[in-house]
Amino acid sequence: MATTTGRLSARERLLAAADELFYNEGVHTVGIDRVIEQAGVAKASLYNTFGSKDELIHAYLKARQDRIAERIMVAVDAAETPREKLLAVFDGQIAVYAESGYQGCAFHRASAESRPGDRIDLATRDYRAWVRALFTELAEQAGVADPTLLATQLQMVFDGNGTASRNDRSPASTPIARAAAETLLDAALA
Numbered sequence: 001m002a003t004t005t006g007r008l009s010a011r012e013r014l015l016a017a018a019d020e021l022f023y024n025e026g027v028h029t030v031g032i033d034r035v036i037e038q039a040g041v042a043k044a045s046l047y048n049t050f051g052s053k054d055e056l057i058h059a060y061l062k063a064r065q066d067r068i069a070e071r072i073m074v075a076v077d078a079a080e081t082p083r084e085k086l087l088a089v090f091d092g093q094i095a096v097y098a099e100s101g102y103q104g105c106a107f108h109r110a111s112a113e114s115r116p117g118d119r120i121d122l123a124t125r126d127y128r129a130w131v132r133a134l135f136t137e138l139a140e141q142a143g144v145a146d147p148t149l150l151a152t153q154l155q156m157v158f159d160g161n162g163t164a165s166r167n168d169r170s171p172a173s174t175p176i177a178r179a180a181a182e183t184l185l186d187a188a189l190a
Contacts, residue, residue: 011049013039018060023106027057027120028113054119057110061123064106069130071096076138086138086185089154090161090178097162097171104166108159131155144188153184 008016017038021030032053036043050056075092079085096102103109107124114120135154139147161177 010039010041010045013041014046014049014056015059015063018056019063022057022060022110023064023103024101026113027060027110032056058119058123061107061110061120061127065123065127065130068093068127072134076134082138082141082143083185086135086142086154087178087181089134089138089158090174090181093158093161093165094171094174097165097174102166102169105159105162108162128155131158139185139188142185142189144185146188150184150188154181157181157184 014035017035021035021038032046033043035053035056036046039045046053046056050059072089072092075088076085079088107127110120111124114124132151132155135151135158136147139150139154144150157177157180161173164173164177165171
């Protein structure tokens with residue numbers, strides 16, 4: 001098995017190994033020894049850096065959220081009008097869905113194995129709150145009368161798009177999801 005080495009810190013190597021293994025195989029399927037082996041670090045490095053596997057999983061999910069947020073915000077910032085910024089959230093995901101290794105939303109996958117209130121559940125709730133807050137903010141900027149309602153609707157379309165892309169192994173649902181979002185936006189502005 002290849003190890004993640006080089007000039008990266010033990011923390012960075014553990015996160016890189018966790019990202020690959022947890023995403024591809026599942027957070028509870030992969031044992032901590034496999035992550036340590038993949039990272040090429042001593043077992044003590046995990047516990048000194050994260051304290052526990054649960055904290056490593058939480059850090060892995062937080063890093064995923066940061067990458068998703070960065071990708072989405074690049075698309076949002078490139079759009080010119082408030083309307084296009086809101087719809088650009090969907091554009092920010094299409095490249096990911098087109099990747100051959102796309103296994104679905106890391107949060108949906110991990111939360112399927114979580115318990116209410118555990119670190120996975122908290123990370124998932126944080127991510128979902130971020131998506132909803134972004135939709136709410138962009139809906140407000142677009143002049144929607146009830147931005148919270150529209151944000152909730154758009155998050156459902158966003159989630160469904162990720163699931164369809166995973167199950168169909170194709171990003172073909174993204175233009176459809178974007179069109180559905182546009183229809184919801186138009187109705188909210190009417």
